[in-house]
Amino acid sequence: xxxxxxxxxxLIGQKMFQILAQAKELERQGKDVIxxxxxxxxxxxxxxxxxxxxxxxxxxxxxxxxxxxxxEFRYEASKKISISRNFLPSxxxxxxxxxxxxxxxxxxxAVADPGDEIIITDPCFVSYVSIINLCNLxxxxxxxxxxxxxxxxxDDLKNxxxxxxxxxxxxxxxxxxxxxxxxDEMKSIYEIAEKNxxxxxxxxxxSRMVFExxxxxxPSSFDRCNxxxxxxxxxxxxxxxxxxxxxxxxxxxxxxxxxxxxxxxxTSCVSPFIQIAAIEALTGPHPEVDKMINTxxxxxxxxxxxxNSIEGISCLSPGGSFYAFPNVSELKMNGLEFSDYxxxxxxIATCPGAHFGDAGKNYVRFCFATPEIKIxxxxxxxRLLFN
Ligand SMILES: Cc1ncc(COP(=O)(O)O)c(C=O)c1O
Numbered sequence: 001x002x003x004x005x006x007x008x009x010x011l012i013g014q015k016m017f018q019i020l021a022q023a024k025e026l027e028r029q030g031k032d033v034i035x036x037x038x039x040x041x042x043x044x045x046x047x048x049x050x051x052x053x054x055x056x057x058x059x060x061x062x063x064x065x066x067x068x069x070x071x072e073f074r075y076e077a078s079k080k081i082s083i084s085r086n087f088l089p090s091x092x093x094x095x096x097x098x099x100x101x102x103x104x105x106x107x108x109x110a111v112a113d114p115g116d117e118i119i120i121t122d123p124c125f126v127s128y129v130s131i132i133n134l135c136n137l138x139x140x141x142x143x144x145x146x147x148x149x150x151x152x153x154x155d156d157l158k159n160x161x162x163x164x165x166x167x168x169x170x171x172x173x174x175x176x177x178x179x180x181x182x183x184d185e186m187k188s189i190y191e192i193a194e195k196n197x198x199x200x201x202x203x204x205x206x207s208r209m210v211f212e213x214x215x216x217x218x219p220s221s222f223d224r225c226n227x228x229x230x231x232x233x234x235x236x237x238x239x240x241x242x243x244x245x246x247x248x249x250x251x252x253x254x255x256x257x258x259x260x261x262x263x264x265x266x267t268s269c270v271s272p273f274i275q276i277a278a279i280e281a282l283t284g285p286h287p288e289v290d291k292m293i294n295t296x297x298x299x300x301x302x303x304x305x306x307x308n309s310i311e312g313i314s315c316l317s318p319g320g321s322f323y324a325f326p327n328v329s330e331l332k333m334n335g336l337e338f339s340d341y342x343x344x345x346x347x348i349a350t351c352p353g354a355h356f357g358d359a360g361k362n363y364v365r366f367c368f369a370t371p372e373i374k375i376x377x378x379x380x381x382x383r384l385l386f387n
Contacts, residue, residue, distance in 0.1 A: 053277030069096025123356030178318020
């Protein structure tokens with residue numbers, strides 16, 4: 001039997017996992033690989049969160065639970081939002097999900113019909129295009145240019161809107177460029193969405209990782225997620241919990257009700273013991289998380305100054321996330337060639353910018369959530385290779 005759907009033929013998945021597989025194969029052959037390819041923090045989940053998860057299993061929180069998520073989780077999440085975003089959403093505006101990726105899928109399924117247009121940036125997080133394709137929607141790309149510090153230009157956004165536009169996905173701090181949208185630009189973006197009556201899906205999985213205090217602004221501050229803003233969030237990056245698969249999405253009540261029904265249809269609910277561990281992440285002390293942001297800032301500085309010290313490479317300093325996105329075009333190779341060469345010659349695994357969109361072809365993404373000593377070692381290896 002060899003009959004498959006058209007959708008399954010066009011799926012590309014997440015290419016960085018293929019690079020990880022290549023890097024693991026080199027490690028199996030005894031090579032000392034330095035990893036920058038995957039956006040997975042090289043830190044452990046805080047102990048109090050692990051303990052809460054283990055205790056919840058021992059206490060038999062191991063059955064189905066309501067699809068929208070434990071009331072206590074949503075209550076604690078809304079309290080957290082009142083501190084971080086300055087408004088208190090109702091628990092009906094929050095849906096607990098297995099990570100943030102599925103939140104993008106649930107949102108698109110709930111707001112758009114096949115053929116509708118979704119505005120994304122180029123480059124952008126790989127899943128956006130895949131999910132748009134999966135839902136039979138049309139991606140409309142707005143460039144993020146290095147000369148604009150990889151920030152979305154509100155004018156470009158305005159020009160991309162048509163009668164078919166349903167939603168725009170923004171992501172600040174950004175994967176893969178590390179850019180952070182300025183407050184006045186965020187206001188303009190919101191006003192454009194309001195004027196044209198379109199939704200904004202604001203992917204805020206890196207909102208804890210902003211290096212300049214006070215620089216981050218969520219568009220949810222304009223409508224308190226009552227009208228058009230949907231906030232995607234998870235514990236993956238902020239609490240080093242990528243493997244737990246836990247997050248929460250916030251949006252207008254009726255939209256969240258519909259997204260809940262879709263989640264209930266696809267996966268029933270999120271495991272209660274995972275939710276209980278995440279409640280600990282919301283309420284408990286987490287000095288490790290604050291330390292992580294500080295460590296990331298040092299790592300960023302080491303990586304960016306190291307990359308800029310190599311002739312032919314130029315790298316802007318990212319304002320947030322844990323990614324740097326250097327331009328390698330002056331080395332007379334594109335990002336794909338550079339990344340391949342670096343892995344083969346120096347056993348340094350990175351992710352070519354082209355995987356995030358055509359506009360990323362001269363760039364390479366480095367995830368710097370990795371020990372600083374490894375970053376120094378990688379810079380030394382690159383100096384030997386290129387200088
Ligand atoms: C911008 C962005 N959004 C969403 C996700 C998905 O995160 P999660 O592990 O919570 O599904 C990622 C993961 O890399 C990401 O970079």
